Amino acid sequence: MPALICGSLSFDTITIFPGRFAQQILPDQLHILNVAFLVPEMRREFGGCAGNIAYTLRGLGGAPVIMATIGNDGQDYLARIRQWGVETSLVTTVAHQYTAQAMIITDTDNNQIPAFHPGAMQEAGAIPVPRRDDLAVAIIAPDGRDAMWNHAHQLHEAGIPFVFDPGQGLPMFDGPQLQAFIDRASWVAVNDYEGRMLCDRTGHSLESLSRSHLRGVIVTLGAQGCDVWIQGERHHVPGVAATEVLDPTGCGDAFRGALLYGLERGWPLVQCVELGNRLGALKIASRGGQNHIIDHQALGL
Numbered sequence: 001m002p003a004l005i006c007g008s009l010s011f012d013t014i015t016i017f018p019g020r021f022a023q024q025i026l027p028d029q030l031h032i033l034n035v036a037f038l039v040p041e042m043r044r045e046f047g048g049c050a051g052n053i054a055y056t057l058r059g060l061g062g063a064p065v066i067m068a069t070i071g072n073d074g075q076d077y078l079a080r081i082r083q084w085g086v087e088t089s090l091v092t093t094v095a096h097q098y099t100a101q102a103m104i105i106t107d108t109d110n111n112q113i114p115a116f117h118p119g120a121m122q123e124a125g126a127i128p129v130p131r132r133d134d135l136a137v138a139i140i141a142p143d144g145r146d147a148m149w150n151h152a153h154q155l156h157e158a159g160i161p162f163v164f165d166p167g168q169g170l171p172m173f174d175g176p177q178l179q180a181f182i183d184r185a186s187w188v189a190v191n192d193y194e195g196r197m198l199c200d201r202t203g204h205s206l207e208s209l210s211r212s213h214l215r216g217v218i219v220t221l222g223a224q225g226c227d228v229w230i231q232g233e234r235h236h237v238p239g240v241a242a243t244e245v246l247d248p249t250g251c252g253d254a255f256r257g258a259l260l261y262g263l264e265r266g267w268p269l270v271q272c273v274e275l276g277n278r279l280g281a282l283k284i285a286s287r288g289g290q291n292h293i294i295d296h297q298a299l300g301l
């Protein structure tokens with residue numbers, strides 16, 4: 001049965017400045033900051049959490065349905081998603097906006113200056129969760145603020161169990177608002193840092209958070225894999241050795257694609273995240289969030 005993926009679609013432009021920011025930005029001249037970085041190396045990736053999660057879920061053989069907005073420059077992205085065989089009836093084009101995009105300059109010290117233009121993503125809250133009974137599971141991934149809020153409430157009203165995955169959207173919400181998401185969710189998935197912020201803002205520990213109606217709280221731990229908290233008990237699921245550590249961008253999304261694949265099939269949570277760890281490790285060996293090759297045989301699927 002299909003999984004509804006609520007989140008962003010974006011373009012990520014990554015440029016490399018072959019020098020050090022520290023040598024270009026003069027600390028005593030900050031009042032007249034006037035720098036231009038020459039960036040001879042550049043790549044552009046299809047990104048956004050919804051696109052990345054759907055890529056992995058589809059690659060595994062699942063049936064993602066993306067609910068997101070794109071701008072007037074998003075037709076290539078739409079065609080790409082259709083090519084995967086993924087339903088796009090809930091992807092809405094916002095004609096007067098660009099697609100959300102991140103522009104990142106990286107220097108030789110691995111410092112980054114990112115700029116993020118939300119564009120069409122700001123209007124994702126206007127798309128309603130469809131009333132259809134074929135959706136087994138859903139995810140609320142980082143998106144426009146209204147979108148995350150509205151979609152979580154609508155999924156709950158529709159009785160569709162969902163994973164609350166606040167990611168970089170977490171700081172937009174205060175404690176009571178985060179609690180309102182948790183109250184409606186069936187699972188919570190965060191990384192280590194987000195888990196700490198979620199606990200700080202809601203006054204929970206991971207243990208108390210999981211001792212609730214939630215079917216599980218998943219905390220990803222980079223190379224260490226993840227912890228799964230079920231009714232106050234922690235289950236550690238060790239990471240999988242990556243063949244190469246090339247680009248961590250989108251590991252969390254690849255992990256979530258696999259998580260949803262397992263949830264769609266009714267697997268126990270620990271089995272879902274074991275597959276999540278394998279997909280996270282596979283992803284880190286390739287650049288971008290949607291370029292890893294998912295080999296069913298190698299994964300034993």
Ligand SMILES: Nc1ncnc2c1ncn2[C@@H]1O[C@H](COP(=O)(O)OP(=O)(O)OP(=O)(O)O)[C@@H](O)[C@H]1O
Nearest residue numbers: 191220221222223225242250251252255277280281
């Ligand atoms: N160096 C690594 N080696 C092996 N697996 C990794 C590595 N880094 C991440 N993973 C896998 O990817 C999953 C998600 O990674 P992580 O906990 O870093 O999420 P994140 O911080 O949300 O990442 P993202 O940059 O995508 O937001 C981990 O649980 C693990 O399974």
Ligand SMILES: [Mg+2]
Nearest residue numbers: 167191252253
């Ligand atoms: Mg993340």
